[in-house]
Amino acid sequence: MPETARRPENRYGNRPTMKDVAARAGVGLKTVSRVVNGEPGVTPDTERRVQEAIDALGFRRNDSARVLRKGRTASIGLVLEDLADPFYGPLSRAVEEVARAHGALLINGSSAEDPDREQELVLALCARRVDGLVVIPAGDDHRYLEPEIKAGVATVFVDRPAGKIDADVVLSNSYGGARDGVTHLISHGHRRIGFIGDMPRIHTAVERLRGYRAAMEDAGIPVEDAWMSLGVTDPVRVRRAAEEMLTGPSPVTAIFAGNNRVTVTVVRVLAEQSRRIALVGFDDFELADLLQPGVTVVAQDAATLGRTAADRLFRQLDGTLIAPERIELPTRLITRGSGELPPSD
Amino acid sequence: MPETARRPENRYGNRPTMKDVAARAGVGLKTVSRVVNGEPGVTPDTERRVQEAIDALGFRRNDSARVLRKGRTASIGLVLEDLADPFYGPLSRAVEEVARAHGALLINGSSAEDPDREQELVLALCARRVDGLVVIPAGDDHRYLEPEIKAGVATVFVDRPAGKIDADVVLSNSYGGARDGVTHLISHGHRRIGFIGDMPRIHTAVERLRGYRAAMEDAGIPVEDAWMSLGVTDPVRVRRAAEEMLTGPSPVTAIFAGNNRVTVTVVRVLAEQSRRIALVGFDDFELADLLQPGVTVVAQDAATLGRTAADRLFRQLDGTLIAPERIELPTRLITRGSGELPPSD
DNA sequence: TAGAGCCTGGACAACGTTGTCATATGCGAG
DNA sequence: CTCGCATATGACAACGTTGTCCAGGCTCTA
Numbered sequence: 156m157p158e159t160a161r162r163p164e165n166r167y168g169n170r171p172t173m174k175d176v177a178a179r180a181g182v183g184l185k186t187v188s189r190v191v192n193g194e195p196g197v198t199p200d201t202e203r204r205v206q207e208a209i210d211a212l213g214f215r216r217n218d219s220a221r222v223l224r225k226g227r228t229a230s231i232g233l234v235l236e237d238l239a240d241p242f243y244g245p246l247s248r249a250v251e252e253v254a255r256a257h258g259a260l261l262i263n264g265s266s267a268e269d270p271d272r273e274q275e276l277v278l279a280l281c282a283r284r285v286d287g288l289v290v291i292p293a294g295d296d297h298r299y300l301e302p303e304i305k306a307g308v309a310t311v312f313v314d315r316p317a318g319k320i321d322a323d324v325v326l327s328n329s330y331g332g333a334r335d336g337v338t339h340l341i342s343h344g345h346r347r348i349g350f351i352g353d354m355p356r357i358h359t360a361v362e363r364l365r366g367y368r369a370a371m372e373d374a375g376i377p378v379e380d381a382w383m384s385l386g387v388t389d390p391v392r393v394r395r396a397a398e399e400m401l402t403g404p405s406p407v408t409a410i411f412a413g414n415n416r417v418t419v420t421v422v423r424v425l426a427e428q429s430r431r432i433a434l435v436g437f438d439d440f441e442l443a444d445l446l447q448p449g450v451t452v453v454a455q456d457a458a459t460l461g462r463t464a465a466d467r468l469f470r471q472l473d474g475t476l477i478a479p480e481r482i483e484l485p486t487r488l489i490t491r492g493s494g495e496l497p498p499s500d
Numbered sequence: 501m502p503e504t505a506r507r508p509e510n511r512y513g514n515r516p517t518m519k520d521v522a523a524r525a526g527v528g529l530k531t532v533s534r535v536v537n538g539e540p541g542v543t544p545d546t547e548r549r550v551q552e553a554i555d556a557l558g559f560r561r562n563d564s565a566r567v568l569r570k571g572r573t574a575s576i577g578l579v580l581e582d583l584a585d586p587f588y589g590p591l592s593r594a595v596e597e598v599a600r601a602h603g604a605l606l607i608n609g610s611s612a613e614d615p616d617r618e619q620e621l622v623l624a625l626c627a628r629r630v631d632g633l634v635v636i637p638a639g640d641d642h643r644y645l646e647p648e649i650k651a652g653v654a655t656v657f658v659d660r661p662a663g664k665i666d667a668d669v670v671l672s673n674s675y676g677g678a679r680d681g682v683t684h685l686i687s688h689g690h691r692r693i694g695f696i697g698d699m700p701r702i703h704t705a706v707e708r709l710r711g712y713r714a715a716m717e718d719a720g721i722p723v724e725d726a727w728m729s730l731g732v733t734d735p736v737r738v739r740r741a742a743e744e745m746l747t748g749p750s751p752v753t754a755i756f757a758g759n760n761r762v763t764v765t766v767v768r769v770l771a772e773q774s775r776r777i778a779l780v781g782f783d784d785f786e787l788a789d790l791l792q793p794g795v796t797v798v799a800q801d802a803a804t805l806g807r808t809a810a811d812r813l814f815r816q817l818d819g820t821l822i823a824p825e826r827i828e829l830p831t832r833l834i835t836r837g838s839g840e841l842p843p844s845d
Numbered sequence: 846t847a848g849a850g851c852c853t854g855g856a857c858a859a860c861g862t863t864g865t866c867a868t869a870t871g872c873g874a875g
Numbered sequence: 876c877t878c879g880c881a882t883a884t885g886a887c888a889a890c891g892t893t894g895t896c897c898a899g900g901c902t903c904t905a
Contacts, residue, residue: 170651172861183885188863196883213647218627219573220861222564223890230607230628239593239803241586241786248584251610260624262575262607265596279605282563283575302558306515422790441586442787445767458584517891528855533893541853565891568860870883
């Protein structure tokens with residue numbers, strides 16, 4: 156049998172390698188490498204010959220091989236809950252910009268708020284040897300990351316802290332923001348105020364509920380169980396929760412919505428009510444100002460959140476950063492009308 | 501000098517390799533590989549020893565090396581205009597889901613509507629040897645991709661066709677959608693209708709303008725130059741454009757907005773006007789139904805766009821697909837009030 | 846008990862690149 | 876003219892994994 160076909164066929168569809176370029180240009184392998192990487196020590200004439208061979212063959216350096224040799228992949232991973240959520244768009248864009256400034260690419264994945272899927276994704280990224288990870292955690296136990304961090308994978312958590320490990324984290328002041336928002340409602344005369352938030356497993360949900368309770372307690376208002384609804388996220392259940400607290404035995408005159416998705420659904424429900432219900436939502440969203448009334452929100456800056464996290468990530472990689480830190484960014488109350496409605500009962 | 505430190509120090513922070521695991525477990529290298537990959541032919545006892553060594557050392561397979569050997573990276577690239585744009589969130593999520601179903605990771609980047617940056621990104625992804633690319637093109641010349649495609653990189657363009665090369669493309673029916681939208685306005689009595697769209701470099705912008713013109717021509721309405729504004733995207737200029745066509749010598753009674761960002765800005769402008777101006781926008785957006793009046797839109801399904809493109813990508817990789825095709829998805833007119841307002845002049 | 850056949854395990858090369866080091870070439874100075 | 880030095884170039888190993896192939900030990904049967 157003559158010279159069996161050793162090429163695994165349809166690998167990269169038989170891409171040319173530096174060796175091929177070298178052969179065609181009649182130079183050594185290393186010379187091609189020098190040209191490709193712009194290293195010094197190549198005659199203009201040689202460089203031209205190599206460049207011609209590169210163009211003729213359509214050669215492109217295989218970064219996988221390069222990574223293997225050099226040890227850094229110049230890529231970072233971003234794991235978030237859902238790329239389609241408008242809150243994460245700007246965040247992920249901000250992370251991308253910082254990565255780009257450092258010559259790194261961004262690999263990202265959605266955990267769909269599922270801890271197992273988060274872990275699976277994170278570990279897949281580690282196997283790819285990303286230089287660092289920005290994680291918006293779904294789970295509450297991240298000990299599985301310990302070997303990776305020890306092995307040098309820079310890691311920053313965003314929006315929610317890591318569970319059971321000591322790691323950098325950048326978050327918004329959920330507690331303070333919620334407290335401010337609810338206090339705002341109270342200052343406009345409300346006493347029966349509802350709270351609709353995310354699952355208690357999620358740190359921000361807990362913190363915001365804590366802020367709600369604190370504000371109520373500060374005002375000396377006893378909170379009724381029927382006013383609080385946790386763990387509802389999907390529109391159908393949020394709707395039901397809202398309707399229940401609006402029609403219960405001691406119906407609320409205002410609602411504090413725990414995140415952007417909840418807010419949007421509550422807006423829909425309130426639009427159908429005959430009496431005017433006040434509303435303050437956590438997270439700003441587009442067009443909030445154009446609704447009737449405009450929606451008062453506790454805004455957090457998703458882009459800054461992302462940028463800060465990514466900055467810290469690359470500072471970890473520089474070696475500039477030593478100890479993990481917890482950074483809390485302030486929130487901002489934006490009044491637009493819905494939060495300033497008086498109680499109607 | 502004794503045994504110089506050969507480890508390049510701070511590579512992967514000295515991660516354990518299969519060799520280390522093998523040494524610790526007292527087995528051969530290939531046996532470890534077998535265990536890691538769940539290949540048959542390993543005694544339960546041996547497997548246990550290997551697994552223990554893996555856990556003890558915190559070993560994780562280096563996929564970079566694996567890729568080098570196997571030829572497939574199990575990752576695909578997505579290049580779009582801006583991750584933060586709400587239109588691209590669902591699209592990118594859909595692509596991710598399909599990738600995930602095929603065991604692939606998603607690397608994505610924003611071109612910021614800059615052709616050079618698009619090319620830079622795409623080529624960086626090719627150097628990483630992504631298996632395939634989903635591109636929402638910013639530029640109009642993609643001949644730079646020819647060697648890559650020839651080399652086997654699966655490629656699908658979305659939302660806009662590729663320039664000067666023959667490639668798969670999945671898009672919405674911009675022409676038909678715009679035509680329908682404008683016809684809808686005409687059927688409600690409008691004759692002086694404005695059009696505000698994106699740069700003429702962008703395919704969708706041209707197509708939508710063409711649809712606008714066709715609808716007007718069908719109705720026998722001569723179009724005035726002052727009614728059309730192309731190339732404006734940023735809110736400030738959209739606002740000026742809208743105001744100009746509302747106050748010109750023959751002021752429009754309705755506006756057709758060429759994309760979601762334009763629509764949102766126009767909504768703001770119209771909210772400030774004393775007379776009621778009709779509006780139909782291309783692209784649906786959240787809360788469009790809650791505005792006063794609800795915004796009538798020509799909706800395209802971003803998720804389906806992304807899913808279709810990713811499906812085709814993997815079918816290219818399967819070898820199921822041969823010839824490039826152009827797939828056009830239908831749009832849907834959603835009436836909500838703003839498009840049904842009568843002319844007020 | 847010997848031979849055949851199967852199963853487990855390991856040695857080795859290869860993937861495409863870069864770092865190290867050696868060699869060749871040319872040029873200026875003595 | 877020769878030596879020494881700087882500069883251009885290339886040979887080779889290594890990165891960590893997987894595919895190929897072979898060896899050794901076992902079981903089963905004749």
